[in-house]
Structure formats: structure tokens, C-alpha cells
Amino acid sequence: MSTATVSLCVILIEVTEESQLLPSVQYLAPKYRGNMADNGSGKPKELQFAGGDKSKTRGLRKPYNLTVETFTSTETTATTTTGDKKSGGVDNPSKSSSSGQPSDVSDSEGAGETKKVTFLSGNPFVEVTKGVLHLYKENERTPMDKLDVGRSEMLLMLAVPASTSCRDLLQFVAPFQADIEHIKIIRDSIPNQYMVLIKLKSQRQADTFYQTLNGTTFNSFEEDLCNLAYVARVETMKETENVGLPLVGHTELPTCPVCLERMDESVDGVLTILCNHSFHSLCLSKWSDARCPVCRFVQTPELVVGNQCSECKSSESLWICLICGHIGCGRYVHGHAYKHFCETSHCYAIQPDNNRVWDYVGDNFVHRLLQNKDGKLVEVSGRGAPRPEDAGKTETEDKLDSIQLEFTYMLTTQLESQRYYFEEKLASQVREMNRDVEKLQIRLEENDKYKTETDIRLKGLTKEKVNLEKKIAQLTQKLTKATTDLNDEKEVNKHMKKDHDKWVALVAKLEKEHEQYVAEKTAEIVDLKESLRDVMFFMEAGKLVGGSELRDEITEGQVVVGPSAADNAAAASTSKKEQRRKKR
Template sequence: MSTAVSVCIFRFEICHNTNLCLQFKSNSSVANDNKQMASSKNKAKLKRDIKEYSIETYTRVGERFMELIPGSSRQDDSSLSTAKVSVSCETEDTKQSSKVFEQIPFISGNPFVETTKGILHLYKENELTTVKNAVVRSQTVCILAVPSSMTCHDLLTFLAACLDDIKNVRIIRDGSPNQYMVLLAFRTQESAAEFYSSFNGVPFNSLEPINCCSVVFVSQVETVLSGDHKPPLLHTELPTCPVCLERMDESVDGILTILCNHSFHGNCLSKWGDSTCPVCRYVQTPEAVADNHCLECNSTESLWICLICGHVGCGRYVQGHAYNHYIETQHCYSMQLENNRVWDYVGDNFVHRLLQNKSDGKLVEGHSPGKEDSYEKIDSMQLEFTYLLTSQLDSQKKYYEEMVNKFEKQMNDDTEQIKEKLIETINDNEGLQNKVAALTRDKQNLEKKLQQLINRLNQTQEDLNEEKQINKAMQENQTVWFEKYSSLEDKFLKFKLEKK
């Protein structure tokens, strides 16, 4: 989904001769015709006075300086081909015949710093457009409401990621306090679109997330002499927020228009203390009127409220629901809502209220209401409620102090328990470490003994094998000798027989 952006036009309305302008303003109060001319001019300027604004230009090292306005009417600036720059002038001859626009030289003195008296207009198109269409029309963007605490070095550090794609950086300071604007001319359309998508709405630094970078596309920069100049066709001059004195653009910040037709930034009005308009003090949300009525018959005349439970009922001259409530609940005190007088159903008369005297603090009997002591009654009621509020605040203070002490004691107990458990855990850990060290030593000794037993077992196995071989050889020799013995025995028997 494409983002809707604003395309703006900058117009520098300068005073060709400051002294002549001031003299014209002083003489205009004398002549009637001049008064009408001044009123029309002030109306066109939206009641704005001529102030000083300065333009500072910063270029990259090794690059040629490119003027914002050509030095001659016939010179063209190829660096700002997409951001059209025009200068118009009205003379007395052209006023008599017709309005003819011509280019005039604007830069004078040091081209890097100019100080000129005039009015800075910022016109915005009435219809929003997409980033793609805005980039096609202009490669120049403007950063609005840069805080004055952000120096040029900080600004260049903030723009360090895209400095290779920027042709010119123009700083414009107008009459708005503690802020300035920055004009950026990019080399390509893609770099301008990427800058808008990457930097729009991004905070200038992490310590002040409220100050965000507000970027708008600039399709044209104009410089005209002071006079009755109408806004460009299909354009509207951006108003300023009365609270923060910054430009209001609905494509950047949400704008809230209240009942008195004054517009503000939504964030600025949300920080306003009360519900009145910051400009005309109009109350946006009127105080709610109490909708008191009898709880039984919904009557709104002669209402009495029970001081015990708060039940609202009508008087005995309507339907007597307040008296019926006393019969049912035996709540004997009821106050009339019209004049705050208290009625005692038991004594069948009004209760005399006791108030504290302002001089010595003693209890005195309150007088019946009247015009002569209305202010004293108000003061007494105010003092009474002040004492009541003080006592309630004291009790609330004691309650919360007790709660804080309770939580502190509980936290201290928990801390002590945690410390004891930590000490026990450390001791157990040391004991386990000692056991592990002892078991490690025993393991090493057992491993040595096991190795010795393995060596002895191997030696015994070798001896057993040797004995088996010797036994096998002896068995073989025994068989041979047994055969020899058998043969010799046979020979001996034969010899014996032959001898006989």
C-alpha cells in the first residue's frame, strides 16, 4: 500500500528595501487609501509581520557551489532541474497595465550566508499524492521543525548515511523560535524516495524521541518581492500549531480541529492541562449537569436526600417518598437539595448547622441563608470542606504511611530471610566442595590401586600361560616315556620267556 505524502512550494516574500517598507508602514496610518492597501496586504499575509530569515548553504568538499536562485535571469541551474525556481517582481508600470513576472537577482553579498527581511510561505497542495509521483516531480525535500539544539555537525552526522546522494544542503531559519528547516537536493529520484522512506518519522536522537524528522517534498522554490501575492493555484499555506508553533501537515502529524474551529496537533492538545481551547479558552466539554430525580416517581421537584444512605425522594407536598423512606428505615436526617437545609424527622424541624468561626476556630451556630451573608456562607462552607479535606488527607497520609512501614518491614524481613538462606547455601556449598575434593582424592587412590591390581592380574595371567605350556610339554614327554617304558617292558618279558 503506497503512502500519501504532501508536495509543497516554498515562497520567500522579501522586502526590496527595508527602510522604504518601514516608511511605507508608518505613512500608511495617515492616508486612507494607504490604509486600505496595507489591510489588503496584511490579509494576504495572514497577519504576519516581516521578519529576518537566514539561508546557509553547505556543499561537499571539492564540489562547486550551486546557487538557490540563479544570479542572472537568463542563467539556468541544472542541479535543480526538477525543483523549479522562479522569481517574480511587480513594478508600478506593470500594476497599471498587467501583472508581468520576471526573474530578478536574489543573491547578494557572501553567497554562503544571506540575511534578508521578509516572510517565508510554505504552500501545500490540496490533494495528497504517492511517493512515486512526488519523486517524479521533484528531487528536493525539506525537513521541517529541526530543533535548534541540533547543530550543523549533528545534522550532517544524522544525514551521514545518504551524504553521497545529496547535492546541496540548505538551512533556512525563519521567525519560529528554537527551530529551523533544511532543504535537501538529491542527485537521483531513487535516492530521494529512499531518504523519505528511511528518515520520515525517525527521531533525531534516542535521548529525545519526541523530536522526529518530518520530511515533505518540495516541487518549487519561489522568491518574490513584498506585495499582494495570492497563493499558487490548488495550494494552501500550511498553518502553525498555536501550542508548539510548528507547521501542521496531516500527512506528517495528526491534526485535531475542535468545536471552536481551531486546529492543533493531536499530541500538543493531549498535553494541554484543561479542557479549554489554548487560543480562545472555549470550553470543549461542558460540565455535566446533575440529573437528580426521585428514585420512586422520577420527580425533579422538592427533592430530599437521606444523609445516612443517600436515598433521593420527593417532598411531602409532591408524593412524600422521602418521608416514606424515613418510616421504612428510621433514617431521621434528610437534606433539601435546593438550599442544603437539613430536616430532622424526629424533632420535626430544621437542624441548625454548627460551623467553626474563622477567627478563633470555635463552633458557632450557622445563620439561615440570605443575600446579606451569602459570601460568608460560601467562605464558611469552603473552610468546612477545607477542614474536612485536611482531615481526610491526614488520615489517608497515616494510612499510606502505615502501609509503607508495613511493606518496609516485610521487605526487611524478606531480605533477612534471603540473607540467611544465602549464608546457609554458601555453607552447604563449601561443605559439598570439601566432600567433592575428598571424594576426588579417594577416587585417585582407588584408581591407583585398581591399576596395580590390573598389572598384577596381567602378570599372573602370563605366569599361568607359561605354566600351562610347561604342563603341556611335560604331558607330551610323559606320553613318550610311557611308550618307551611299555616297549622295554614287552622286551623284558620276551627276554624272560626266552631265557626259561
């Protein structure tokens, strides 16, 4: 079962912080040791991790217990006695470590009685750790035919069923006992399978081992096949931020055998066929793996109901990452499955409803098993064992049939997804339209309400306006009246002012007249007073004259009055008196 080229595998055991590394498991193929010499550094070429998000790359995978049992060749001959074999076992310091020893060990010891397995130490050296095992294939393929190219002296036997015991296994490889340096059995928590690392002494011996045993059954009554792959390197590393991220130049593969079988077209060169029977339900239940998130998802339909895209919670068109179990939606929803590939380089995803596996790097479907219309799984590429009903058909017919089926299937799924897509689009448009109509209705109602309110307000305002107009009319009337009154008053005022001037002139005239009058009267009074004095004087004089003997004389006498009677009255009177006295 040799192919022209093979892909070499890389095994990376990423152990948890508190668990121990397994330095004894580490391995580097000779051609890489050569590279190490080329680049001149003392250390082997490091694995190159690409960037990425650790939690996304880890996905749903949880660390689990890993047990490694090492069977080392003791270089003893086939004639070695049982006692010698046991002493070799005592020399092995690991004998005290008996934890995790499988029950098969006693079988191998029992088998020690036969000559076939005496080259292996009786008790395996057992190491236990906890972590996640990553399986990668190199993207660059290595030619099979040239010896000088150098592949690897280490071979990986993948997915050995638990029904094949240690004893069975040792018997299976017994013909090559002289070529084997050591055998390491790696068990994880999957109960029904394990993997085996076989280190051979030279490249040529490894090639012979590979070509002889790859694709053969472990024994005549089991149909499970031995699947071999060349191992480029085995690393154990503590889990850190970048350990476990995508490896540059490598493609990560699922470690679950069921998932591996689902995509065996794509792992051509790593694995040829995992099992030679079709992917029927019996086989699935046999491989049933409670730990693999993908198998759990695909095999338990009741779980599928509640499943959804881990990013957008969509439950339509889901794809599950075969490497880490991430669930994402398809390209017609939000494309989160593709986004997961971009972030983690996990390039295989399975459609749970029909088990079709998509390869994002190859951009095609990679499975050879399809679900037909009846819901049964059928093989399409014809690379597995021929089905009994197809026995009569020629290979070409078979091929044509499978191609036809493949294309019909592809067309159907594409049309289906298109239908989903357009139905979804239509539905969303209807939803949008309904929303718009609702919005418009609400707006209409609002407008109606607003209009009613406005009408009421308008009515009120109109009433107010009428009232105001009435008031304005009244006020205008009042104003007119007041203006008329004012004019009248002004007229009256004008007349009164005119009268006032007249009166003022009159008063002035009267005052003048009055003054004149007063002056006249005063003068009159003065005259009258003079006259009155004269009269009084005369009367007194008459009285005096009448009484005196000299009355005749006096009567004959003359009275001379001074020129200024007023001023010289006193003097005159005095002089008169003197005159009278003289006369006497």
C-alpha cells in the first residue's frame, strides 16, 4: 500500500502547567537534525507557532490524562531464558512505577514464555501526564521512493482498537523485532483506542516495516486495519500563550479516529484508510467517543436541537470544527465557521446533518462518505471496500456513479442553501415592510391626534379673536369720543385764554384808574382838612371876639393871612396872636 509521496506527522503533547513533561518521548527525524547542522545553531530547529487566539485555538478541547508505556528492546536473542528476561526487567529503573499499568502487561509477560517477544523488557516504563495531544501533518509532501531524501525512523500507528491488546500488538510486530529500538503506547482517556509510536533502527528498516504492515489487519478475525504514518518529530511542551497555536507549514488533524476517517481523502499520505468497512452506524457506535466534541455533537441528535453558533447564536446552517469542536454558522448566515478557520487555521469543518467535511484550504468537500436520501451513509469515492451490490460493476461505472452522486448532492445542497438564503432574505424583507407599515400607522395616528388638538386650539383662538375684535371696536368708539371731547376742551381752552388776556388788560387799566382815583382823593382830603382848620380857626376867633371889649375894634380890623397857609400856619397863627396881642 505504498504511495508516491507521504505527509509526515508531527505530534505535540501540550501538558498543563502542573503536569510533567515527557522528555523520553521527544523525537526529531534525522533530516531535521541535518537542518539543525545547516543553520549552525546548537539547538534543533524550534517549532514555529503562528499568531492567534489561544482560547479560540483550544476550542472545546479539555486537558485529559495521557499515559505513555515504553517497551525497550533489550537486544537479547530469541534463545534467552525467562530468567534472563526478568533480570533485564530489574535493571529497568521504571519497574517501581506501576501506576497506570494496563492489564495487558501481564499478557505480554505471559507471552514472554514464547520466544517471539523476548526482546522486549517485561515491564513497560510508564509515564503519566495531563494535557492535550495535537496531531499535525506537514504541508510539504515527502517522496516515498528515494531513500536518500530521508523520511523518518519513527512510525505512528494510529487508532489501534482496544480489542487489539498489547500482546496482540507485540505479536503483530514480532517479525520486525530485530529492527525495533523501542515501542511507546500512548493512551489518552478514549477507552476504545490507543496510538503506538514505533522507533526503528534505520530508514530502510522503517520503510520495510511501513510497506509490509500498513493497511493490513491486526489479526485474521478482526477487520480493523493497521494505519501507519511517518513521524517527523514528537514534542512535549508546557502549555503557554503560543503553544498549540497553528504551526507554520503544518495542518492540524483531528486526533479522534472517527473524525479522521470522515476526512480520509484529505489525509491521504498520512493515513490511507482507517477501517476497511463503510461508515455504518455499527462502526460509529463501536468508535463512539464521549470525549470528542464533534462525535458527541453528530451522534446525539437530541443535543443538536439546542446547538447554535458560538458567536451569533444562530441555529441554522451549522459547521463544526473537526479539530477543536468549535460550532460556527455557514456563509449564508454570518460566516462564523469560516472566521474560525481564519483565526485558528483549523481547516476541516463538518456539516452535522449529513457528515460532509469541508476543507477550507483545498476549498472543497473531502469526505468519501455521504448520507443518501434515505439517511444512510454511503461511500462515494469507491476507495473503501467494494460493496457487495457493486461487485458486478466495472471500476469506471463505479466512478461515474460516485461522481454523479457527488454532483447531484453538491447541486442539491447548493440549491438548498440558496433557497434558505433567499427565503431568509424574503422573510426579513417582509418583516422590514411590516415594521415600516406599523411605523407609518403610528405616525398617522399621531398626526390625527395632532390635527384634532390643533382644531380645538384653533376654535378657542377664533373665539378669543372675536372677543378681542369686539373689545377693539368698543375701545375705538371710546377713543373717538375722547378725541371729540379733547377737541371741545381745546376750543374752550382757546376761548378762555382769549378772555383771560382781555381780563388781564382790564385789570391793569382798573388798577391804574384806581391809583389815579386814590391820588385825587388824597389831594381832596388834604384840601378839605385845610378848609376844615380854617373853618375851625374862624369859629374860635369869632367866639373870642364876641367875649372881649375890643370887639368893635377887632371887627373893624383886618385879618391878613400869610401866602402859604399850610407851611406858615403856626407862624401865622403865632403872628396873628401877636397881632391880636398888639392890638390889645
